[in-house]
Amino acid sequence: MWCCRLSHLHGRLQNLLSRGVTCSAFQQPNFKSLFPLAIRWHHTASNSLNCAWQQHEDHFELQYANTVMRFDYLWLRDHCRSASCYNSKTHQRSLDTASVDLCIKPKTIRLDETTLFFTWPDGHVTKYDLDWLVKNSYEGQKQKVIQPRILWNAEIYQQAQVPSVDFQSFLETNDGLKNFLQNFLLYGIAFVENVPPTQEHTEKLAERISLIRETIYGRMWYFTSDFSRGDTAYTKLALDRHTDTAYFQEPCGYNNYDRAVINTVPYDVVHRWYTAHRTLTVELRRPENEFWVKLKPGRVLFIDNWRVLHGRESFTGYRQLCGCYLTRDDVLNTARLLGLQA
Ligand SMILES: C[N+](C)(C)CCCC[C@H](N)C(=O)O
Ligand SMILES: O=C(O)CCC(=O)C(=O)O
Numbered sequence: 422m423w424c425c426r427l428s429h430l431h432g433r434l435q436n437l438l439s440r441g442v443t444c445s446a447f448q449q450p451n452f453k454s455l456f457p458l459a460i461r462w463h464h465t466a467s468n469s470l471n472c473a474w475q476q477h478e479d480h481f482e483l484q485y486a487n488t489v490m491r492f493d494y495l496w497l498r499d500h501c502r503s504a505s506c507y508n509s510k511t512h513q514r515s516l517d518t519a520s521v522d523l524c525i526k527p528k529t530i531r532l533d534e535t536t537l538f539f540t541w542p543d544g545h546v547t548k549y550d551l552d553w554l555v556k557n558s559y560e561g562q563k564q565k566v567i568q569p570r571i572l573w574n575a576e577i578y579q580q581a582q583v584p585s586v587d588f589q590s591f592l593e594t595n596d597g598l599k600n601f602l603q604n605f606l607l608y609g610i611a612f613v614e615n616v617p618p619t620q621e622h623t624e625k626l627a628e629r630i631s632l633i634r635e636t637i638y639g640r641m642w643y644f645t646s647d648f649s650r651g652d653t654a655y656t657k658l659a660l661d662r663h664t665d666t667a668y669f670q671e672p673c674g675y676n677n678y679d680r681a682v683i684n685t686v687p688y689d690v691v692h693r694w695y696t697a698h699r700t701l702t703v704e705l706r707r708p709e710n711e712f713w714v715k716l717k718p719g720r721v722l723f724i725d726n727w728r729v730l731h732g733r734e735s736f737t738g739y740r741q742l743c744g745c746y747l748t749r750d751d752v753l754n755t756a757r758l759l760g761l762q763a
């Protein structure tokens with residue numbers, strides 16, 4: 422019985438999808454709509470505002486703040502910030518987007534000072550401040566400066582002389598934390614110095630930026646070479662450039678050690694994959710693309726696993742390392758709270 426209902430629904434969905442939804446003027450009974458709307462520019466009375474808009478058949482065009490913006494009418498209805506459509510306390514949408522006519526068009530549009538008023542066929546009014554539209558439009562977004570990233574190699578990084586941040590100022594001042602995060606966002610790595618070399622202090626440091634991400638390796642990992650752990654990371658062997666946890670749904674990044682059997686692509690695609698892998702590996706192994714640092718007690722290194730790979734030489738003797746994984750969303754959130762664009 423359930424099977425029947427499901428396949429019936431499935432059929433209907435496919436039908437809808439294959440037919441598509443069109444907004445052709447011919448579907449509308451009103452004969453006037455067979456003709457394109459008279460398109461004309463509306464200018465503001467005051468020249469100082471420098472705003473002009475035009476109502477096209479299928480979109481609204483606005484020129485303001487040296488930006489030409491185009492808005493879909495459904496988008497304009499959907500982003501309505503009126504009390505019935507949007508809860509400004511929770512910043513959540515109350516409007517049921519699926520209930521809006523896909524072919525909706527405003528009945529009237531008018532500009533008052535810096536506010537645009539759209540009146541929809543059912544009488545509902547949506548108000549937009551011109552600056553809000555600039556900030557949230559596709560075209561406005563494209564002009565926005567995003568947090569710059571520096572593509573570096575060993576020489577560029579050394580010449581930049583990026584300072585490490587002192588443990589005390591990292592923990593106790595927003596400026597210290599902000600400097601650290603700025604470097605981290607720019608280069609994908611950053612250092613904190615003078616950290617008491619204990620697990621507790623390393624944990625405190627991590628918690629200052631973000632939530633610690635618990636994984637199968639534990640919350641804080643504190644390890645020395647121990648082959649019983651069954652992973653090259655826990656040996657004294659050299660560890661080639663890699664990123665961690667490539668096999669997670671939310672991985673820290675990619676890597677060759679943990680790559681699973683490739684069984685989802687045919688032989689000719691797989692060969693192209695190997696060629697690409699070779700090109701990437703050759704780049705990664707160029708000495709000028711490598712930056713070697715000696716980790717010593719008290720020096721903590723943060724690595725953005727989406728940008729920078731890490732590895733180590735083989736070693737002899739006893740060596741201990743302590744660390745943890747951080748949740749990316751929270752690191753970026755802390756950066757934003759400090760006024761950085763992340
Ligand atoms: C020891 N520590 C927890 C840091 C990492 C262990 C991860 C090992 C694994 N090969 C991977 O790359 O995901
Ligand atoms: O031993 C090291 O320095 C690095 C270890 C490592 O990369 C890992 O555990 O994932």
Ligand SMILES: [Fe+2]
Pocket residue numbers: 654663664665731
């Ligand atoms: Fe690693």
